[in-house]
Amino acid sequence: MSSAGGPAIGTITTEVPARLDRLPWSRWHWMIVVGLGTVWILDGLEVTVVGNIASRLSESGSGLPISDSQVTGLGAALYVAGACSGALVFGWLTDRFGRKKLFLITLAVYLASTAMTALSFSAWWFFLFRFLTGFGIGGEYAAINSAIDELIPSKYRGRVDLIINGSYWLGAMGGALLSVLALDTGIFPENIGWRLTFALGVVLGLVILLVRRHVPESPRWMFIHGQSDGANAIVEGAEKEIEEETGAPLPKAGRAITIEQRRSISFVEIGRTLFRAYPKRATLGFSLFIGQAFLYNAITFGFSSILVKFFGVSSGTTGYFFAVIAFGNFLGPLLLGRLFDTVGRKKMISGTYILSGLLLFVTAWLFDQGWLNATTMTVCWCVVLFFASAGASSAYLTVSEIFPMETRAMAIALFYALGTAAGGISGPLIFSGLTSSGVVSDAVVAFCIGAALMVAAGVVAVLFAVDAEGKSLEDIARPLSQRTKPTGRPAGPPSAPAV
Known part of the structure; x- marks a missing residue:
């Protein structure tokens, strides 16, 4: 069946998910990781640079009439x-028009x-343009996490997703060290150095864009939206490349699902699916994001001010301290990520949230x-x-794998x-007010609020987290378009061509 203005829509039986999940790790997957995952480095660079240059921007010679508290x-x-706005707008467009375009x-x-x-001349x-920069980054979260989870084999999905989201802290390290260099008035005038930090983000983004052009569309998205031939071509290309790389034939997928293709899904159906069909999972996702968002946005934006106001650290050297913290953050997903695929999602998500919250209470007391x-x-x-950081990264992994395709x-x-x-939003506003005093x-008080929210989210994970490790996305949450249960039979009866 087809309609004008788009690809043919009908019912198909496909092995594409099983074919993707049984692929061994390869150069093809590395290309996806580099092309898509590196954007988190940019986000880390953005957030950290602003936090570290806040004191310099508020100085009279910066060329920008703005205060420290206004920046942070x-x-x-x-x-x-x-x-937040960009995530919602681009998230809807990503589900409707595809991962790659968005x-x-x-x-x-x-x-x-x-x-x-970088060209700012007034507050x-x-x-x-801080709002619009965030608008683009928010859209990245929805488009990128969707594509990564749909392209990475189930065996590696947890650790890869965590490490990619944790790469934010590589950008934070770079931003912290870059701010030290940019704020050195012996090298750059005080009204130029901070502008160069933003310019570097543009350069890095252009490099990522060149790599990203070669990342394929998600075959999972394609076969649901009437592009079954294209989905098959992408998977066949990956299989051929991997067989040449390994020198061995791939095992048969041996598993198929039948899909009734569709062009789009309404907001009503999305809301009904998330909150009526999966209320416990919705509560889990909301709790994980509140905990990590308050902690990270509040502390990241205010850390420089804490060092300056409470410990007398020079505004030009706070970047060194933050680089150390950022490195510790990156080590979390890097070293703990594998455990989310082996020990399990529920134990690791709840454990990292609760433990980090308790440790934060201890830090606040000290x-x-x-x-x-x-x-x-x-x-x-x-x-x-x-x-x-491992817990926060798992929040993105969780909501990207526990709901239907x-x-x-x-x-x-x-x-x-x-x-x-x-x-x-409330975190930075509350936290900047508390620390600026x-x-x-x-x-x-601010530390304890963040700690309490992290512990509470960990308790919710104990109750509602899903044991998704090693499972196909279609097994964790059955696609809304699926019309039969997955089978072990070869795909494709004559009336439903295999893909």
């Missing part, structure tokens, strides 16, 4: 608001907005007692965030937007 408060909140568009939005931020211009200095505070944060990008966008709006007990 209003500017941070607008960036996150843009990310992950090219979202990166272009980021590039243009970051370039305009309103800076705020506008800080309140006056027993910390800039170095020991940094050590405490490294320990807390080693576990918290047709709602995946919108589910990521919705829970990211709801959780981040609750914790990521210069009163230790005020900052301790």
Whole structure:
């Protein structure tokens, strides 16, 4: 069956999911990781640079009439608001028009907005393009996580997703060290250095765009949306490349599903699926995002101010401390990621959330007692965030794999937007107010709020997390378009051509 203005729509039987899941790790998968995953480095660079240059932007010679609290408060909140808005808009478009079209568009939005931020001449211009930069980054979360999970074999999906999301902290390291160089007035004038940090983001984004052009569309999205021939061609190409690389034939997939293709899904059906069909999973996703969003957005945007106000660290050297913290953050997903595929999702998600929250309570108490200095505070944060970063990365993994294929990008966008709006917009505003007071007990309150939310999210994970390790996405959440249960029979009766 077909209709004008688009590909033919009908009922097909396909082995595409099973064929993708049985692939061994290869250069083809590395290309996907590099092309899609590296955008988190840009996000980390963006957020960290702004946090570390806040003090410099507020100085009279910066060329930008703006205060420290405006940068870390209003500017941070607008960036996150843009990310929430972009996630929702591009999330819906990603489910409707495909992963590849949107992950090219979202990166272009980021590039243009970051370039305009570097040219800021007034506070309103800076705020506008911080919002639009976030708008592009938010769209990236939905498009990229969808594509990654649909292209990576089930055996490796957990660790790959965590490490990719954790690569945010490589960007944070780069942003922290870059800010040290850019803020050195012996090298760059104070009204130029901070602009160059944003310009570097544009350069890195252009490099990523060149690689990303070669990343394929998701075959899973294609066969549901009437592009079964294209889906088959992509998988065949990957199989041929991998067989040539390994020198051995691939095993038979031996598993098929029957799909009634569709062009789009309504918001009503998305909402009904997420909240009526999967209420426990929806509660889980919301809780995980609130916990990590408040902790990370609040602390990341305010860390420089903490070092300067409470420990007397020079604004030009805070980047060194943050680079150390960022490295600890990256080590968490890197070293713990494999355990999410072996020990299991439920144990690792709940464990990392609860443990990081408890450690944050301990850090807050030590800080309140006056027993910390800039170095020991940094050590405490490294320990807390080693576990918290693995947990936070698992939030994106969770919402991208526990809902049906047709709602995946919108589910990521919705829970990211709801959780981040609750914790990521209010977090920076509340936290900047508490830390800017210069009163230790005020900052301790902010730490305890973040810790409590992380522990609460961990408890929700104990109750509702899904044992998704090693399972096909179609087994974790049956596609809305699926009309028969998966079979072990060869795909494709004559009336339903195999793909």
